[in-house]
Amino acid sequence: MLNFNVPPVKNSTGEPVWKVLIYDRFGQDIISPLLSVKELRDMGITLHLLLHSDRDAIPDVPAVYFVMPTEENIDRMCQDLRNQLYESYYLNFISAISRSKLEDIANAAIGANAVTQVAKVFDQYLNFITLEDDMFVLCNQNKELVSYRAINQPDITDTEMETIMDTIVDSLFCFFVTLGAIPIIRCSRGTAAEMVAVKLDKKLRENLRDARNSLFTGDTLGAGQFSFQRPLLVLVDRNIDLATPLHHTWTYQALVHDVL
Template sequence: MVFNIRQKQSEAVQKLLNLNTALNPNKDPGEQYKVLVLDRFSRDIIAPLFRLNDLRRHGVTLHLSLEADRQAIPDVPAIYLVQPLPQHVDRIVSDAAAGLYETMHLNFTTSLPSRLLEQMAVGAVRAGASQRVAKVYDQYLSFVALEPTLFTLGLPNAYVELNDPAAKDSQIEAAVQSVVDGLFSVCVTLGVVPLIRCPCGGAAEHVAGQLDQKLRDALKARNNLFAEGMLGLSASLSRPLLCLFDRNYDLAAALQQPWTYKPMVHDVLAMHLNRIQLAPRNNLFAEGMLGLSASLSRPLLCLFDRNYDLAAALQQPWTYKPMVHDVLAMHLNRIQLAPELSTTGPTASSQC
């Protein structure tokens, strides 16, 4: 059984951008203009999956930050993709009360708790803006898909929160719940109910127990989130295996890396969300190594997940230099010869 977590998440986001309706091959999804409102975490979800041109093909003319002050655009629908947090619910209610958009399609990265749903409903009714909220969806997208077989939960402080001796029980429980929500989102996106294995004791067992209970509750619910939950024996014979380990079990594994260029780029150039950004004056590739001019007027942004030649080159071992050198030279030359073709990304910087 082969899973492509990146493709599955991309398809889920495409459906979200189509106002949660199935994509019609005979209809251009860009015919209806929309505004996309994201919080910080959901921006990280979207960034590895879509460029600005990809969003435009789905009718998204603007992508805005939930936390920023925004002007009213009353003639277009707005698609929200945010975490289910109290401050986000308050901001959504204030947007509805201010009439910023014609309709609001609310999508949450995980299940919206009942108390927050009630809080949002009461606030919208009191503001007389309940008619602006078109739909509310639980999307289960609380993870970042970097590669077809690689994802991250986007929790850089999880290890510290789970192992801090001064942490309160409520803080540890919140950290465990964040991990459980992320793994549950992965299972829902893939449409599978895995077999869970973990060592006894520690955070791994705690996470596994809560995840197991959440999967059981989802299978018993009226609206079953898993297609395999109703297939009987045939589904149980093809269930994947999910192994959870505590990082304390083997600390050295986090420091080990293969002898390829990608881990080196990740460590040296601070790769984040499959991209690196090099300032014009500190461009390591512009002079010396490739003999190119360093007269870039904007930062150089390299998207390794979007360029298959560059991604393949980074998988080569350190001893294999010709292919990597040629690929980097080709793309840097393309940027300098045709800079107008390199401004289609989500930031005002050149891309390769």
């Protein structure tokens, strides 16, 4: 992404193309655990700025955007096009952008006579935060929106529950697109975990049916969707006590030790 979505050339001794990185709070949370300021500089990032901050025009430098496709972000990006802030624009969306919002960007580019400046538009499917090699968390600025408390509120409406489930499913879908694998899903029944599992299964199946635009074909899928190496996704509601089975062996010796 930071190399204009072009694979980097190995053993390249030339200087990188200097560019500006524009992100929102979501993008900042994703990039911060992965790349230091020095590593960004090595990739040619001279400035990294928040999308909604006051930014001066730099008309001779390309800009790489990394944002969520929200209405607020799309409006600000269209404003940047109208103000001719940068030489060219490489638009990278954390989640898939809808056709209507893509048309809004196109209309803004036409109105600003900046169609040729919009170099690339990509859906990156990176709606999760990687903290370690084998650990990630869901990406959401409003932590109270997607939380145990929010799901279990007694006065929660069906619409609010659907919004929470869709947010979780979108993050999990992005993770498996990035992983390039289709999971085997297991979940506890009659809980929010089952709702997430059903929605995720439906989203995966719909993507697989569209063979032309499937995100799980070609090199990304590795050995193929019918590989025996498919990962196992276990979804468990937090109402279920997992600590005891994981930290306590189910043997007579352990049980006797507890009693004595």
